[in-house]
Amino acid sequence: MKFASFAALLAGCVVLVAAQDNSIAAVEAAFRNAKIPGDLHINFRPTELLEVTFPQASGSSITLHAGVQLPRNATVGPPTFAVRGLTNAPRGQKFVVAAVDPDAPTPQTPTSAQIRHFLGGDFTLGQSTGGGTRELVSNTPPVSGFLQPTPPAGSDAHRYVFLLFRQPAGFDNQTTVTPATSIANFNISAFAQEVGLGNPLAGSFMLVAPDPSA
Ligand SMILES: *[C@@H]1O[C@H](CO)[C@@H](O)[C@H](O)[C@H]1NC(C)=O
Numbered sequence: 001m002k003f004a005s006f007a008a009l010l011a012g013c014v015v016l017v018a019a020q021d022n023s024i025a026a027v028e029a030a031f032r033n034a035k036i037p038g039d040l041h042i043n044f045r046p047t048e049l050l051e052v053t054f055p056q057a058s059g060s061s062i063t064l065h066a067g068v069q070l071p072r073n074a075t076v077g078p079p080t081f082a083v084r085g086l087t088n089a090p091r092g093q094k095f096v097v098a099a100v101d102p103d104a105p106t107p108q109t110p111t112s113a114q115i116r117h118f119l120g121g122d123f124t125l126g127q128s129t130g131g132g133t134r135e136l137v138s139n140t141p142p143v144s145g146f147l148q149p150t151p152p153a154g155s156d157a158h159r160y161v162f163l164l165f166r167q168p169a170g171f172d173n174q175t176t177v178t179p180a181t182s183i184a185n186f187n188i189s190a191f192a193q194e195v196g197l198g199n200p201l202a203g204s205f206m207l208v209a210p211d212p213s214a
Pocket residue numbers: 007008011056057058071073074212
């Protein structure tokens with residue numbers, strides 16, 4: 001009982017501090033401090049801000065602040081994406097969004113990592129949401145639809161990393177990863193090399209611990 005109310009209080013605090021990012025340098029530092037570039041074997045030198053927003057059953061939606069911890073029940077999704085920057089992206093430029101968990105089943109022994117939590121292409125710049133931010137919209141079914149975080153009971157919180165890439169020509173025809181490919185033991189860096197995604201333009205991440213009721 002005491003624990004449950006404390007957890008609820010904690011969850012409330014976490015949501016209160018979950019404001020979007022305003023600094024590319026701060027996002028880059030958060031990735032570095034969380035050891036994400038090394039663990040994902042990516043060169044993370046972001047030039048834009050990626051906004052990842054989770055709709056909520058009640059109350060306002062939550063836009064990630066890189067490294068924020070969210071209660072699992074706030075991460076049902078699917079999230080929506082927006083990008084701040086890219087003011088001179090060529091007309092018709094498409095983008096790929098990927099989300100991976102490098103901590104499965106546990107951060108200490110990530111034997112099934114990475115788990116692919118989302119992979120979709122054909123995102124284009126849509127409506128402006130103010131402050132130089134444009135929605136990223138795609139009508140193409142994702143290769144891997146969004147999978148809600150489900151860290152197993154007893155695990156520490158996992159990192160869930162979202163990355164934005166410029167889409168190379170021919171991406172729609174890539175067969176390296178299809179909806180039939182296992183979501184486990186994915187390697188975003190190897191995939192990026194194979195299909196020519198280059199380095200990520202932007203990213204964000206959240207921490208999610210096992211559901212207290214699990
Ligand atoms: C998530 O669970 C907490 C208690 O663990 C509860 O206070 C909160 O309302 C729940 N949020 C949602 C979106 O269901």
